[in-house]
């Protein structure tokens with residue numbers, strides 16, 4: 316049994332959080348290179364932390380050792396999300412997982428397809444009429460309005476003022492989330508944190524009102540009410556994350572990375588290939604998840620010692636698994652930094668199990684199938700209707716890594732494809 320290489324240093328003095336937040340890939344890749352290993356240790360958030368960055372070790376961590384760890388978000392986020400599955404231990408988490416699965420899977424949302432189609436049409440049918448589209452902002456607005464419609468039954472066109480208020484509350488709430496680890500200035504931290512907590516309370520109040528007013532049998536809110544949450548407060552707390560800014564940002568990130576990747580001038584015409592083959596489009600989406608997962612990974616607190624891939628992980632340590640680095644593990648993915656959809660041509664279902672864009676194991680994302688389906692519908696629509704090219708900026712765009720990874724804003728221009736060339740893979744025909 317080996318001890319992971321790396322320095323945990325002295326409390327506070329040895330902390331390397333700032334270096335980590337400044338550039339996640341630089342921080343991790345330099346250590347992988349220095350230690351010659353994809354598992355190493357250091358001190359983050361003033362806690363000795365084991366980093367897990369190989370595909371096989373992330374898999375092992377999330378599927379075999381989950382009972383020996385708790386999720387490491389409570390101290391940072393509890394004041395902003397209240398009692399929530401993200402902070403629960405195994406048995407409670409299993410109960411809540413089952414309830415949420417019952418409410419969130421696509422089949423449980425009979426109106427899902429119709430609502431998604433409506434918002435795709437509303438936000439993307441006219442992209443060609445503008446010379447330059449700010450891609451990330453366009454996807455984020457789409458995703459924000461879609462989430463309000465899906466989870467609060469609130470249509471931004473019918474109730475623009477209310478939708479605007481909710482979106483701005485969600486933004487202030489989000490500023491509280493990002494200010495937690497990054498802010499060293501206590502005065503700023505406390506003011507943005509206070510506003511974020513006030514926004515959380517207002518969002519919860521709104522959720523309460525919407526829950527009370529919903530009679531429609533097929534709506535998400537009605538199903539959520541009947542799902543078996545132990546009381547009203549538990550129910551409200553579990554709707555909160557999905558009307559917050561977190562999910563739209565993740566959706567916009569994936570769609571922006573997809574749009575950018577399919578612009579590459581150095582490759583065959585990937586847009587055309589994706590238009591002609593739904594398999595190829597599927598591989599492009601898997602490559603997008605592999606190279607640019609919006610959620611960095613996850614943090615856990617170790618409750619009992621265990622051995623991970625031959626390394627000792629001691630009780631009292633934290634563990635951070637980093638999906639985007641594990642997805643570039645050269646032992647698993649040849650030429651790992653290259654966007655190569657054809658790598659998925661063989662046995663893609665089996666290989667997909669090596670992606671952690673939505674986590675893995677019992678604590679994986681409850682929204683996985685819903686989100687994958689949504690991303691597929693949007694991307695099908697885009698390749699079916701448009702060709703697009705990047706504006707002035709470089710293909711090799713900078714990424715912003717935390718708290719949600721995404722390409723920095725880019726502009727693109729969209730032209731409609733000749734409909735006679737396009738195959739009939741518009742989302743309505745799926």
Ligand code: HEM
Nearest residue numbers: 400401419565566610613672673674678679680681682686
């Ligand atoms: C593109 C959008 C999304 C991405 C990329 C994403 C990603 C993730 C990831 C990586 C985790 C695991 C974190 C960890 O291991 O610590 C997670 C957990 C979770 N996700 Fe998502 N998610 C998305 C959207 C959603 C949606 C729409 C829902 C609800 C319908 C949802 C519900 C959850 C829940 C409840 C958990 C925590 C599960 C637990 O603690 O057991 N997510 N998500």
